[in-house]
Amino acid sequence: MPSSPGLHLVQLTDTHLFANEQGEMKGWQTARSLQAVLQAVAQLQPRPDLLLLTGDLSQDETEESYRLLLRLIAPLNIPAVWLPGNHDQAIAPMERVLSVFPASTQKCLQLGGWNLVLLDSSQFNQVSGWLADDSLAWLDQQLCQFADLPTLVALHHPPLAIGSAWMDAIGLQNREALLATLDRHPQVKLVVFGHIHQAFEQERQGVRYWGTPSTCVQFSPNVDEFAIDSAQQPGFRQITLYLDGGYDTQVVRVAVAASSDAVPSG
Template sequence: MLRLLQLTDSHLHASPDARMRGFNTDESFRAVLAQAMRDPDPAEAIVVTGDLVQDETRAGYERLREMLAACELPVFCIPGNHDAPELMASVLSAPPFQLNGDWQIGNWRLIFLNSYCRGDDGGRLPREELQRLADGLQQENADHYAIFLHHQPVPMGSRWLDGVGLRNADELLEIVDGSSRVRGLVWGHVHQASDRRRHGVRLLSTPSTCLQFLPNSDDFALDSRPPGYRWLDLHANGRIDSRVAWLEEN
């Protein structure tokens, strides 16, 4: 069994004192990470699914790198709409960090897709990413696949948020539907938890390590839920056990 910790939408800034809508994102990220690392069943790797830094600053990425490197685990990162992909590449590409790409571990392969689309809060998978996924799913050496990306590939039921989802989700889902070995699709971006199934594939979204969005809201609205994160247990038989954890007060 492989245990993953998913962290998403940390929205850090150059200054650790900076606030987003009045909320200190650095403080909540530190608290989330500390709580997750205290868990009696520790993670074997961390996946960070986009919107790592809010203000496109090197200092923001460097502080994130420092905090995550202290965990001494492999860390897989993908960009979100708020990220600066070139900065991410220069700060988060050397081990223990990996930007995009994939990871084969045991009979699982994790595929990290880059849905960043310059100038758009929504996402798009370019042809090369779709081709990389299609090729990856043809490999013989993995029995089970989990796919990670920033943008939601299915509607969340929230009008404003579904206006900034994955623009070419149909192309992704067509490739997923063509494989019998995809077990999970996991994303960030939506700042809320969801857990569904589509043709036997687990569809999971994960709360942000800072502020949450109100589910099913037609217009932008914040939820009062605390910062959160997700555990994913990938079993050798293809089963995924997953749960969301919320930051406990103090």
């Protein structure tokens, strides 16, 4: 008999919102595309138990952009946890705004028979990621404390090379330190991240690593230099976590037209 699902998650990442709801990033009105994605999330059955927001939630790093995010997700009435990305330098207003329901500042939570651990891989004034020693120590502590629970770890920056030279240069710079920590804890099943604006999946030593499309502009996979993937739509990731430690996932794409001045892919 298949195991019963313990938790239904939706991962949303790289929303890149502005204080101005009409703000654009590389030809995409980011609030408009996020609204389309959220409309798709609202139709999901079964209803998600949790939204997992994995960084670059703002593009202009204003308090108003986080208020816009909260206003857009509030009608779903689904609890949301979040972590910062490299575009989320304004940590104080981010924490202040995103501490109000449905958002929460909680970074380690036990739900549906799973342990969920959220890491901050952002660096001040840097595009690439880094996990500070105290963050790695905290992760190790949480994994020791909840060693009996299958675990999902989330961060913004990819902890593996994804096959695009320009993106690999701005991923998690001390990835080996994170991987060494995860290797000590066999209950870790999943690592999910954003930053790459594309779907990605790879297995390493029994752990699945999932990168998720942005809710706005998409980046071309497997290229040496930055390029827009105009063939792919915004999206999100559904994740089902089962009580026996199993899991399922799918990436859902949402049809949204970019603005007329979208950056070409060539």
